[in-house]
Amino acid sequence: MKRGYLADYFVGVGTKRLSGTEVDPAISNGHEFQGTRILQAFLGPPSTRRSIPCTYMWLTDEEAPVRLDATATWYDSRANQPHRRPEPRLLYTAEAEPVVYQASEGDTLLVCLGRDARLTVLLCRAGSDIEQQLLWLFDLEPPTAQFSQRDIRETDQGALSFAARQILEAIEVEVPVADDHWLEALLKAFGPKFPGTAAFSSFARDLCPEVDPKGEPDSTLMAWLELEETLFFTLERHIIDERLRTGFVAASRTDVHGFIAFSLSVQNRRKSRAGYSLEHHLASIFEAHGLAFERGGRTEGNKKPDFLFPGAAAYRDDRFPDDGLTLLGAKSTCKDRWRQVLSEGARVRRKHLVTLEPGISRNQTDEMRAADLQLVVPAPIQTSYLSDQRAWLFSLQDFLALVRRRAA
Amino acid sequence: MKRGYLADYFVGVGTKRLSGTEVDPAISNGHEFQGTRILQAFLGPPSTRRSIPCTYMWLTDEEAPVRLDATATWYDSRANQPHRRPEPRLLYTAEAEPVVYQASEGDTLLVCLGRDARLTVLLCRAGSDIEQQLLWLFDLEPPTAQFSQRDIRETDQGALSFAARQILEAIEVEVPVADDHWLEALLKAFGPKFPGTAAFSSFARDLCPEVDPKGEPDSTLMAWLELEETLFFTLERHIIDERLRTGFVAASRTDVHGFIAFSLSVQNRRKSRAGYSLEHHLASIFEAHGLAFERGGRTEGNKKPDFLFPGAAAYRDDRFPDDGLTLLGAKSTCKDRWRQVLSEGARVRRKHLVTLEPGISRNQTDEMRAADLQLVVPAPIQTSYLSDQRAWLFSLQDFLALVRRRAA
Structure with a gap:
């Protein structure tokens, strides 16, 4: 199972503590993220004014992310001063205000440049779970008033862990874990549909023999969870693939309702799966230890x-x-x-x-x-x-x- | 705008307070919802054993619903006693245990028969928001140990209100509110994509002239919200329709990732829209009243x-x-x-x-x-x-x- 690397998704990332000048319209309408000059290392020197596709997200520990796909502007504020060296600045678009203004002075900014040359601007509260998770994921020092950044291309890091993939999911980056090597066994066992969650978890454990629930419970739990995750997304991909081949158009009429119902069922199955999976595998470990529970x-x-x-x-x-x-x-x-x-x-x-x-x-x-x-x-x-x-x-x-x- | 009636979706609905015998496997494995004999009025007399498509949902005020699509069994427990009158019983399938066993003695059961002849079994905590909402929606008395029911076909009720549609949404019944009568104006104003939420709310207010934000703020707010909802779902349907016509298959390869991304974007836009809409229209009412805020x-x-x-x-x-x-x-x-x-x-x-x-x-x-x-x-x-x-x-x-x- 190839789990992917952070460098498959990102080129570089920077962070700073936000000032009122950046996010409080009562102080400034400059729309500028300050000190982002060093993003030149990834974005190159700005022409007079370059528009870059940019996703803005406001992330909290309580609610679904607020997301907006728009643009950011990378420009040289000294383009008219040919004798001075360029002074690149990163500006957010006015369209992004409803997302950016969720943040306050003292909150945390991350600017990520994707391998696909898109920017992602992430905003979150200082001291929140998601802040700690993102700083860990990108291996960044706690943010200060100065913008600091890290080149992800240079790093020699291991494959994305279970923890890392969870955090990427929170910022809506999906790391594919499906593996069609398992598809035949899945279809033979269940056909093109999901069995009950207990049966599915048990199937994953059976396919995962080189573990030691008694001696190594922590790594065994993770191995079961990760294999089940792969099996889940493999079967899910097959089911979605079949549904998409049928399509949502019949006799030139589209089935919008059918699309909504199908996509809701996919999202809800994802949501409820993870919780059941954890409980089933824990029970199996407690049984292996002969505990009464x-x-x-x-x-x-x-x-x-x-x-x-x-x-x-x-x-x-x-x-x-x-x-x-x-x-x-x-x-x-x-x-x-x-x-x-x-x-x-x-x-x-x-x-x-x-x-x-x-x-x-x-x-x-x-x-x-x-x-x-x-x-x-x-x-x-x-x-x-x-x-x-x-x-x-x-x-x-x-x-x-x-x-x-x-x-x- | 035709908003639909409850009778467009349901034939009848019954409720009772759950006993341990029904949902606690330590007490019984009978899988029976008791006193449901009177469902005969909707289900007809049971043959020996009839399997009915059934959706099971566990609903809480905190988490997403836990849903399972399976079957229920409608059968005559006295089928072998030809001289006695039939004793119909409703049984849930063993497959539904993970959902049904979320409930405890004292919790609330609702059994709904849909116009499509499907059953929906809803389970929730006594005293929860969703319980009060469902009892109001279906106009049921607070549940007791006896199963009691209501025939929805007989009722002469008004069109589904905003409140009613919200509750139906919670049990994943979507009441269509899109109205293509508005589509031309929408496409002329925005093309086939959504503008910022403030612009969209303002557009809805402009199209809604017969209101009185000063004299009738409550009904004005609702009129704005409802028209915006219709406009939103009209434009959304158009956007989804176009995307579905393109399809998710190219050169015989399906784009599962593209499907997931598109369906997530649809769900997230729905989630964030409602909150913004309320704030924008409230601000407009406060302005109409000349209040400083x-x-x-x-x-x-x-x-x-x-x-x-x-x-x-x-x-x-x-x-x-x-x-x-x-x-x-x-x-x-x-x-x-x-x-x-x-x-x-x-x-x-x-x-x-x-x-x-x-x-x-x-x-x-x-x-x-x-x-x-x-x-x-x-x-x-x-x-x-x-x-x-x-x-x-x-x-x-x-x-x-x-x-x-x-x-x-």
């Missing part, structure tokens, strides 16, 4: 934590000691939904939550600690966290050791 | 409430009295994001939030009141709220009167 067992108020160790019967049994109970939520991405876990079982003081989300911000992990929630992140994804966060994070291995101790 | 003005910590009256300069001026300031958030749908407004301006004790969301649950509105947030709902949408909630709600008219008093 229950999925979806009820606690008080009909709450249903994803995993309860040893189970709901013990939870409801007053004679069973509180400190023998473990409650684990599982969320493939957290966003601000991690708080839901806090109310899922009053008897368990410290809750655990396992996630695949890379680089959750220090703000969020501080709040988790304050709420006595221990985050569990598979070891390969922990590299996207800051070093002081990593000291606190549990790996899956750590979590398993805890549950074993409590069961002993 | 500012959109996106900064308060402390770089927070940007949607509307600040009279403006950010007054907010930052310590000599300006606190009780002369009004802060208004605008969210076309609230979900649990209404809390964001609470931190957008410490000087304004009671915040206001205007929304188009129908039938927000009493749980949520109680929490809003406790947090000193006054909800503003255009009068035509207030019918979807319970009577005690309506006594508390502000209309847009009420809100305008308050701001005028403060400015006087």
Whole structure:
């Protein structure tokens, strides 16, 4: 499976902390991102005025990205002063104001130049998850008032990791992982449609023999997840391919409604798949370790934590000691939904939550600690966290050791 | 504009409060929804065992719906007892367990029979927004342990309102509002692409002359929103139609990536449109009333409430009295994001939030009141709220009167 490299998508990227002059129309209407002169390294010297296709995105941890496809202008503000050296500037178009003005002084700007010569302007809050994730993805230092940049062509980095691909997905860059080498086996097992999520996850595990769920639970979980992801996108591509060949035009009438319904079904299947996949594979690892646990067992108020160790019967049994109970939520991405876990079982003081989300911000992990929630992140994804966060994070291995101790 | 009727989509609908026997596998594996015998009125007497196409959905106020298309079984449990009258039962398929088991004892079930003879099984939490919305949409009494139902064919109800269409959208029933009567004007103004959201909203207002923003602000806002919605879907249908005619197959290769990108762009444009539209039209109404206000003005910590009256300069001026300031958030749908407004301006004790969301649950509105947030709902949408909630709600008219008093 070739997973692609960052350099397949980007040439270079720069960042800075935004000033009011750049994004506050009450201060300036200059539409300029300052200090971007050094983008010359990627954009070349400006002619008088060059228009470059540019995607603008405002990214938050709570809502879907606000995106606009327009242009940016790369120009030499000293074009009329032939005796002085060029002074290149990057301007955003007036059309992009509704996106750019979402940002405030102190927020973070990233300017990315794609391999396809398109620019992407990313704006996000300082201290947000998405900021930490993007800085990690592009290997950038925390932004300052000075625009600083990195040449991605020069870097000798490994293939894009699971964590990296998740972040790229958030900025709507899709890294293809489908692999038709698996298609025959998929069609033989399920035909051209998806089975239930449990059956699909189990199929992925069966095809992934060189793993060690007992000795290497963290890397085993990742291997299962990644193979299932490849299988999912392989079968999805086949299904979409077939549907597109049929087309959405019959007797010269187009089926707009059919298109919307089909595309919604594709998006929704993608959304719900990841969560189920994580839970199924975790259950398989807990079984391999011979742990007693229950999925979806009820606690008080009909709450249903994803995993309860040893189970709901013990939870409801007053004679069973509180400190023998473990409650684990599982969320493939957290966003601000991690708080839901806090109310899922009053008897368990410290809750655990396992996630695949890379680089959750220090703000969020501080709040988790304050709420006595221990985050569990598979070891390969922990590299996207800051070093002081990593000291606190549990790996899956750590979590398993805890549950074993409590069961002993 | 023909907006459609509920009876265009549904024949009948029933509801009950779920018991553990129905949804808790620890109690029963019977897969039966109890008391559904009376569905005979719509489904007819069961043969021994009839399989009916059925969509299962688990609906929450926080996450995207979990949906599964499968079947349900309608059968006569006394088929072998020819001397007794038939005892019809509705069973869900084992395949639907991952959706049905999301529900717990005490949650709410709705069984809808569509005009297309498909069943839709909807499951949601008791006391949730979506429960209140669905009960209002289908005009059902609050569910009890007994299955009760309503014949939609018999009702003489008006065309589907804006509120009703929003709720149908939540259960993925799309009510077409496009109207090609507007297409020529749209193409003349913008060509086959969308302009900025402000320009589009302004275009809609210009085409909507018989309104009275000063005297009838609530109905004017709704008229603008509804016409813009029609214009949006008319132009969208044209754009999709053109794209589908081109197709996603070239030289016998399909463009799966192009399909995904195009369908994402359609979904994202839908998502971001509604919010902008509401803000633009509100601003136009505030202007018609000659009120001083500012959109996106900064308060402390770089927070940007949607509307600040009279403006950010007054907010930052310590000599300006606190009780002369009004802060208004605008969210076309609230979900649990209404809390964001609470931190957008410490000087304004009671915040206001205007929304188009129908039938927000009493749980949520109680929490809003406790947090000193006054909800503003255009009068035509207030019918979807319970009577005690309506006594508390502000209309847009009420809100305008308050701001005028403060400015006087």
